[in-house]
Amino acid sequence: MRFRLPLIPHFSHTPPDKPLATQSLRVLIVTGIFPPDIGGPATYVPSMAGELVKRGHRVRVVTLSDRLDHDDGSYAFPVRRIRRGLFKPWRFLLTVAAILREGRQAQVLYVNGLYLEAVVANWFARKPMVQKIVGDWAWERAANKGWTEDNFEEFQKRRHEPKVGLLKALRTFCVRRADTIIAPSRYLARAVAGWGVAGGKITVVYNAVETPAAAQPLPIPLTTRVNIGTASRLIPLKQIDHLIAALKDCDGMGLVIIGDGPERERLEDIALANRVAERVYFAGQLSQKETVALMSACDLFVLNSTHEGFSHVILEAMSVGLPVVATAVGGTPELVRDGENGVLIAPNSNGALAKTLRGLVASVETRRRLTRAGLETARQFVQATMIESTEGVLNKASDLGQKRLTQ
Secondary structure, eight states: OOOOOOOOTTSBOOOTTSOOOOOOOEEEEEESOOTTSOSHHHHHHHHHHHHHHHTTOEEEEEEEESOSOOOOTTSSSOEEEEETTSOHHHHHHHHHHHHHHHTTTOSEEEESSOHHHHHHHHHHHOOOEEEEOOSOHHHHHHHHTTSOOOOHHHHHHSOOOHHHHHHHHHHHHHHHTOSEEEESSHHHHHHHHTTTOOGGGEEEOOOOOOOOOOOOOOOOOOOOSEEEEEESOOOGGGOHHHHHHHGGGSTTEEEEEEBOOTTHHHHHHHHHHTTOGGGEEEEESOOHHHHHHHHHTOSEEEEOOSOOSSOHHHHHHHHTTOOEEEEOOTTGGGTOOBTTTBEEEOTTOHHHHHHHHHHHHHOHHHHHHHHHHHHHHHHHSOHHHHHHHHHHHHHHHHHHHHHHHHO
């Protein structure tokens, strides 16, 4: 079965072959996580900030941090850290004050987290504001607190109890105060539009992957003849428990799990209960370089999530030549074309998962064909295009701010 995503014509997009003319900008980037934190924004923000500096822009970063004694001298831009563990109301006020102080000379705010703090600060600063939305933080917080069992789509449609309704109202309040929203997939752009943001204010800028330098694959401490790789935070929506259970029906197959999180102990117990513990390797949290090196040693890559906004790790897997199996959820079908550059399966379809894995292991030619197509796909999601498109959005926002000043 082929999964297709309908085209969504109403969201703006900067064509990669026609980059906008640029000007030197003063940009304040606001983010909730930054190295040594691990996660998408912690990888994206320093990379994007560094590239903007290389292009002649002046960038400053405000972030939360577990510690304040980091040596940030290696960055080409100043980093202002606020201690994450502070009493939250006090931390909120300090963050708002830091955004105001660091953003005094900025021409545009680029918000990648701490949305409410940025919106409150900008109530006074009156700067053009671009927000990058990679998910629904109201849903994530409600799910983490056990206030909802809804999946992403159900959460958007249903009415909820007041405390959850307040989270949704705050999320909507924040996104509507942005001049432009950057979404990394049409799927997320459609979700943001559902929060009452006009389609013309939403720009889709796909995430990108750097072509990895040739690296020696890390050894896998398993004796299995074929190894599946997966990489994610170990949380329920990634459904790694289903992947472990599928090993029972896949003789001679091992599983390499890259990442850490609250589910790890439970997943280790599941491997023991299913009598496949000797075929499962928990690699733990690795650096991006180590992750790519360990993935390179695998034979297949699987992402069995129930939700993905747009998966950067799938691009990484494709870029190192791994055939990809993924669930047809969220923005994944915008990246994986079933039967062409990967295999899509329905979520919560454990029988289909095991069957698909057995079929790919049995067919070397299919794996080679998917590998070739996946490599070609990864080459289309290049850093230069993402940077140029983002730069164009920031320039447009700055121009909007100049027009406001002259009105």
